[in-house]
Amino acid sequence: MKPFVPHKLPIEDYVDPMKYYNILVSANTNVGKYEVMLRKSKVKEDFLITPLSLQEAVQSTKIEGTQITFDEVLEFDLEKNNKNENNDAREVLNYYEALNYGKEALSRMPISTRMFKELHKILLSGGVRGESRAPGKYRSVQNYIGPENCTMETATFIPPEPQLVKRYMSNLERYINEPNDDLHPLVRIAIIHAQFETIHPFLDGNGRIGRILIPLYLYNVDLIDYPNLFISETLEKDKHKYYELLNGTRKKDNWNEWIIFFLESVNKQARKNIDTIEEIDSLYEKDLEKAMELINSTNIVDLFTSMFQRPIFNVKTISSLAGIPDSTCRRYLSILEDNHIIFSDNEMRNRKYYYYNLLDLLR
Numbered sequence: 236m237k238p239f240v241p242h243k244l245p246i247e248d249y250v251d252p253m254k255y256y257n258i259l260v261s262a263n264t265n266v267g268k269y270e271v272m273l274r275k276s277k278v279k280e281d282f283l284i285t286p287l288s289l290q291e292a293v294q295s296t297k298i299e300g301t302q303i304t305f306d307e308v309l310e311f312d313l314e315k316n317n318k319n320e321n322n323d324a325r326e327v328l329n330y331y332e333a334l335n336y337g338k339e340a341l342s343r344m345p346i347s348t349r350m351f352k353e354l355h356k357i358l359l360s361g362g363v364r365g366e367s368r369a370p371g372k373y374r375s376v377q378n379y380i381g382p383e384n385c386t387m388e389t390a391t392f393i394p395p396e397p398q399l400v401k402r403y404m405s406n407l408e409r410y411i412n413e414p415n416d417d418l419h420p421l422v423r424i425a426i427i428h429a430q431f432e433t434i435h436p437f438l439d440g441n442g443r444i445g446r447i448l449i450p451l452y453l454y455n456v457d458l459i460d461y462p463n464l465f466i467s468e469t470l471e472k473d474k475h476k477y478y479e480l481l482n483g484t485r486k487k488d489n490w491n492e493w494i495i496f497f498l499e500s501v502n503k504q505a506r507k508n509i510d511t512i513e514e515i516d517s518l519y520e521k522d523l524e525k526a527m528e529l530i531n532s533t534n535i536v537d538l539f540t541s542m543f544q545r546p547i548f549n550v551k552t553i554s555s556l557a558g559i560p561d562s563t564c565r566r567y568l569s570i571l572e573d574n575h576i577i578f579s580d581n582e583m584r585n586r587k588y589y590y591y592n593l594l595d596l597l598r
Contacts, residue, residue, distance in 0.1 A: 236387070236388070236390060236393050237393065238377060238393045238394065238395050238396045239392065239393060239394060239395055239433065239485055240395060240399075241395060241403060241430065241433050241434065241485070242488075243403070243406045244406055244407060244409075244410035244426065244427075244430060245410060245414065245415055245416040245418075246426065246490060247416050247418075249488050249490045249491075250418070250422070250426075250490050250491065250494065251491055252418075252422075254491045254494075254495065255422070255491060255494050255495045255498055258495055258498045258499055258502060259419055259421060259422065259498055261502050262421055262498045262499075262501045262502040262505065263419065263421060265501075265502055265505035265506050265509065266421070266458065266459065266464060266501065266505045268505070268509055269464070269505045269508045269509050269512070270459055270460055272508075272509055272512040272513070273460070273461075273463065273512060274460065276512055276515065276516055277516045277519045277520060278515060278516070278519050278540060278543045279540060280460075280461065281461075282540055282541070282543050282544040283512075283515070283543065283544075284461060284463055285544045285545070286543075286544065286545075286546060286593075286597050287463060287465065287508075287597075288331055288334055288335070288463070288465070289305065289308060289309070289327070289331055290305055290465070290468070290597055290598075291330075291334070291450075291465035291467050291468070292308070292327045292328070292330035292331040292334070293305050293308055293327050294465070294467035294468040294470075294471045295330055295442075295443055295446045295447075295465075295467035295471075296323070296326045296327050296330055296443065297467075297471050298442060298446075298467060298470060298471045298474055298477075299442055299443065301323040301326055301327065302323060303321070303323040303324055303327060304598075305594070305597060305598050306547060306589075306594065306598070307321070307323075307324060308324050308327045308328065309545070309546065309547035310547055310587065311324035311325075311328070312324075312328060313547065313548065313549055313552060313585075313587060314585075322362065322363050322364065325361045325362065325363050326358075326363045326364070329357055329358050329359070329360060329361060329363060330358060330443055330447070332357050333354045333357040333358050333443075333444075333447055334447050334450070334451075334462065336353065336354065336357055337350065337354055337447060337451045337462065338451065338454065338461070338462045340353065341451065341454070341455055345408075345411075345412050345455075346408070346411050346412065346448070346451060346452060346455060347408050347412075348373075348401075348404055348405075348408060351404075351436070351444060352371045352372065352373075353371065354444055354447060355370055355371050355372075355437055355440055355444055356370045356371035358370075358440045358443055358444065359371075359439065359440055364439075365438075365439035365440055368437075368438040368439040368440075369437070369438050372437075373397075373400050373401065373404065373436045373437065374397050374400060374435075374436060374437060374438045375397050376397055376438070377393070377394075377396060377397055378393075378394055378435060378438060379392065379393045379394070380392040380393075380394070380435070391478075391482065392482055392485060394433065394434060394435035395433075395434060395435075400434060400436050403430075403434045403436075404434060404436055407427065407430055407431060407434065410423075410426075410427065410430075411427055411452065420452070420453060420456045420458045421453075421458070421497075421498060421501060422494055422498070423452075424448075424449055424452045424453060424497075425493065425494045425497035425498065426490070426494070427448065427452060428445050428446070428448060428449055428497070429481055429484050429490075429493055429497075431444070431445045431448060432445045432481055433481075433484070433485055446466075446467050446470070449464070449465075449466060450462035450463060450464050450465060464501070464504070464505070464508075465504065466500045466501055466504045468504060468507075469500040469503045469504045469507075470500055473496075473500070476496065477496070477500075480492055480493045480496045481493065511596055511597075514596050515543070515593070515596055518592055518593060518596065519539070519543065522539070522576055522592060523535075523536065523539050525574070525576060526539055526571060526576060529570050529571070529574055530567055530570055530571075532567075534557070534559050534563065534567070535567060537557040537558060537559060538553065538557045538559060538564065538567055540557075541553050541556035541557040542577070542590045542593070543590075543593060544556060546589070546590040546593040546594050546597065547587060547588070547589055547590070547594070548587070548588055548590075549585055549586060549587055549588065550564055550565050550568065550586070553568070553588070568588055572588070576590075576592075577589060577590050577591075578591060
């Protein structure tokens with residue numbers, strides 16, 4: 236096998252819109268419904284984004300082989316000063332921080348090499364695996380992709396030669412910011428994601444950066460109100476198909492099949508998200524009504540809304556989010572626990588509370 240030589244973008248000659256038209260209409264419609272539901276949710280949109288983003292971070296790093304649950308990440312985040320470091324949890328939180336950085340950075344820079352390198356630096360910080368593999372720098376050596384312990388001879392794919400990376404990334408940047416075709420943004424991001432993974436510009440972390448790029452791009456072109464359309468959960472469930480169809484764009488110029496798969500993944504995730512928001516709204520209404528019967532204070536609304544942002548929490552975290560004194564917060568939590576709305580680990584110091592009704596919807 237030799238290093239691959241990709242097509243430069245755009246690639247309209249390899250794309251037939253009639254083959255994916257129906258799934259594009261469905262995916263675009265459901266993405267729109269999801270955005271409307273987020274805006275109208277009984278829980279503040281910016282509160283809901285936190286657990287949804289963390290779940291995306293868990294699923295995206297899971298594709299790369301991490302073995303950690305959503306609950307474990309939330310628990311680790313509460314104990315940042317704990318000496319028991321968890322590299323899998325740190326990888327997930329790095330992904331979450333990179334996603335937030337990207338959203339903020341879009342107000343002052345385009346999606347570009349500068350942004351990619353900053354995202355990569357955040358992703359590989361804090362002692363995680365890959366920390367020694369040139370964080371924030373495009374690769375200067377040949378890499379290859381395949382099963383663990385494979386060689387270049389047995390690799391499933393060999394990306395372009397290192398001296399060509401800057402040239403291909405420059406072409407990708409131009410396509411992202413000044414596309415010269417008439418394709419829908421959902422189709423464009425399918426192509427952009429595949430092209431980024433094909434170039435494989437970094438020594439490590441390419442899959443995660445490529446998946447962070449999906450919501451950032453759709454937010455940047457105003458298809459969504461916030462970089463909140465995450466499809467890593469769906470891709471993780473179909474990861475062997477994901478990898479095979481990505482390879483199909485390289486070996487057979489099979490772009491249409493890849494685009495159909497990508498749009499189907501978007502559609503599945505959007506429909507799932509719609510159902511999740513409906514269930515979260517129903518839960519919020521039901522449990523808040525119950526809590527207000529137990530606690531006669533307007534503060535309970537702030538406390539409850541904060542629990543939807545951090546469904547695993549301690550007194551310090553939730554009182555800060557809700558703007559309620561620790562002593563008042565502790566008293567309220569005790570009442571909610573006595574009535575089995577929340578549960579705790581019963582530790583004497585730094586007790587953790589679990590809002591399982593919400594966790595069950597987010598896992």
